[in-house]
Amino acid sequence: LTVGVGFDPRKSGEVLSSWFSGGVECAGGIAYQVGLCTTPSMFLSCTENFAKIFSGPWPFTGAVSITASHLPSQWNGMKFFDANNPNNSLSHDFKFIIVFLSTSTEIFSGIGILTG
Numbered sequence: 001l002t003v004g005v006g007f008d009p010r011k012s013g014e015v016l017s018s019w020f021s022g023g024v025e026c027a028g029g030i031a032y033q034v035g036l037c038t039t040p041s042m043f044l045s046c047t048e049n050f051a052k053i054f055s056g057p058w059p060f061t062g063a064v065s066i067t068a069s070h071l072p073s074q075w076n077g078m079k080f081f082d083a084n085n086p087n088n089s090l091s092h093d094f095k096f097i098i099v100f101l102s103t104s105t106e107i108f109s110g111i112g113i114l115t116g
Contacts, residue, residue, distance in 0.1 A: 001029035002057065004045045006037035007066035012076045016066045020078070032057055039065040039079055046083035059083055 003024045007013030013036075021031035034042070042065040044050040051058045062082045068075040 001062070002032065002060045003029055004032050004034050004042060004058065004060040004063035005066070006034035006039075006042045006045075006063070008039070008068075009036060010066075010068065010073055010076050013066050016076060016078075020064060020066065029061075032060065037065075039067055039069075042079070043081045046081050 001024075003021075005017050005021050005024070007017045017033055017035075021033050024031040034045070042063040045058045045060050045063050047059055060083065062080065064081070065079045066076060067079060068077045071077075
């Protein structure tokens with residue numbers, strides 16, 4: 001399982017990216033921190049066409065864009081993309097990563113610092 005992790009310019013984006021990547025790797029996946037990028041580029045990083053245009057480790061099995069779109073800058077969230085499901089219904093492997101991250105107190109023990 002390879003997962004691309006990108007973020008928008010919100011203050012918490014970089015730290016959330018690092019934490020999410022750590023969770024992917026703890027669950028046995030390989031995380032590629034893409035850095036500052038757009039949400040559509042994370043979707044495209046899961047496609048064969050993207051791999052034909054840009055050199056790199058893509059296409060990823062899945063990708064996450066850490067963004068809250070149009071919400072206030074103190075908020076943040078995650079948008080998930082799965083290369084095997086064009087309707088964006090997540091595969092079993094990707095769902096496992098999400099469940100692992102949502103229940104891991106060790107990785108997210110400092111999440112309270114992200115509210116500002």
